[in-house]
Amino acid sequence: MEVEPLFHMSGLGAVVSCVGLAGWFVGSLYLWPDLHRIDRNSPVVIKRRFASVGLACVTAVIYLYFWANDRDLGKVMEWMGVRTTGIIQAAIIPLALTMVLFAGPLAMTYYDDWFFHIQRGTLHTYLFDQLKADVSSLIFWRNYVVGPFTEEWVFRSCMCPLLICGGFSWTQTIFLSPFFFGIAHMHHIIQHLHKQGTELKDAWAEVLFQLFYTTVFGCYSAFLFLRTGHIVAPFLAHAFCNIMGFPAIEYIPSHPHKEKLYIAFVGGLILFFVLLFPLTSPWLYSSLYDW
Numbered sequence: 001m002e003v004e005p006l007f008h009m010s011g012l013g014a015v016v017s018c019v020g021l022a023g024w025f026v027g028s029l030y031l032w033p034d035l036h037r038i039d040r041n042s043p044v045v046i047k048r049r050f051a052s053v054g055l056a057c058v059t060a061v062i063y064l065y066f067w068a069n070d071r072d073l074g075k076v077m078e079w080m081g082v083r084t085t086g087i088i089q090a091a092i093i094p095l096a097l098t099m100v101l102f103a104g105p106l107a108m109t110y111y112d113d114w115f116f117h118i119q120r121g122t123l124h125t126y127l128f129d130q131l132k133a134d135v136s137s138l139i140f141w142r143n144y145v146v147g148p149f150t151e152e153w154v155f156r157s158c159m160c161p162l163l164i165c166g167g168f169s170w171t172q173t174i175f176l177s178p179f180f181f182g183i184a185h186m187h188h189i190i191q192h193l194h195k196q197g198t199e200l201k202d203a204w205a206e207v208l209f210q211l212f213y214t215t216v217f218g219c220y221s222a223f224l225f226l227r228t229g230h231i232v233a234p235f236l237a238h239a240f241c242n243i244m245g246f247p248a249i250e251y252i253p254s255h256p257h258k259e260k261l262y263i264a265f266v267g268g269l270i271l272f273f274v275l276l277f278p279l280t281s282p283w284l285y286s287s288l289y290d291w
Contacts, residue, residue, distance in 0.1 A: 005069070006064070006069065006079045007165050008165065009162065009165050009166045012166075014163050014168065015163075015176075017063070018162055018177070021158055021162075021180075022180040022183060024059065025150075025151075025155075026184050028053060029052050029053070041139055046138045050142070053147075053150040056154060057150050057153045061076070064076055064079075078288060079161045080153075080158065080231065081156070081233075083229070085285075086284065087232060089228075089285055090233045090285050093279050094224050094228060094233040094234075094236070095240060096279075098236075098240055100268055100271050100275060101268055101269065101272040102247070102268065103271070104265030104266075104269075105245075106264070107265075108247075108248065108255070108261055109244075144239045145239065148239040151238065152221065155177065156225040156231065157225070159180060160173055160177055170226055173222060173226065174219055174222045174226065177218060178215045178219050179215070181215065182218060183211075221234040221237060221238060224280065227281070228282070228285040228287055229282070229285055229286070229287030
């Protein structure tokens with residue numbers, strides 16, 4: 001399906017724009033003086049950074065609107081994945097697909113956490129109490145709502161249209177956009193270096209590992225955005241991945257249910273790749289980025 005570009009921009013211009021947006025997003029976190037000296041989990045720090053990334057998101061939209069051919073805000077929003085057509089499918093199917101990928105970690109959570117409460121008949125009470133505690137915590141909102149949404153907004157909703165309109169193909173955009181996402185996380189080395197007792201090599205090792213998995217996730221997230229044409233798809237997948245964390249595969253060999261966990265991990269991975277393209281077919285979501 002041929003779609004009129006949102007704006008016309010050179011490939012170099014698109015890359016420079018993405019670098020600028022990434023730098024502005026990270027730089028906004030350090031707008032407040034001496035904020036880095038305070039614990040990042042402090043309510044003051046969290047609230048100020050909410051304001052910072054909110055500002056970054058608004059200015060990113062203004063930037064795209066400025067370059068738009070006909071200055072149509074509705075069209076800009078559509079290119080950024082904010083639309084109603086196909087939103088129900090986009091909110092459910094990609095999240096379910098991501099859960100298939102995490103079949104192993106979900107099985108581990110079941111045996112290590114939920115199984116005990118199921119046997120005692122207290123699972124619903126346990127989950128309700130946990131949810132009540134979570135929604136009243138600013139850390140919860142930062143890690144699972146504001147953080148994932150603002151990152152997907154800038155690094156997917158804004159950057160993917162820039163790269164596509166800059167002449168990059170869908171595949172090139174999927175593999176290029178995570179580069180900016182990964183580089184944006186390099187600022188964490190500064191935080192690690194400020195921790196007492198953290199050596200340079202340890203900080204670099206942690207940041208490089210984070211760079212690797214954020215880049216891999218960024219490819220998947222950009223894939224979901226372009227296939228569905230919705231911001232909600234990568235946002236919910238991002239939030240779910242943050243909730244699950246990195247799979248604790250090192251504990252499987254000593255786990256009492258290790259055979260079942262191996263089946264869940266391997267089976268989930270295989271099923272994920274089998275379902276990846278069928279469940280993200282653009283026609284399911286009436287995606288603007290039909291490819």
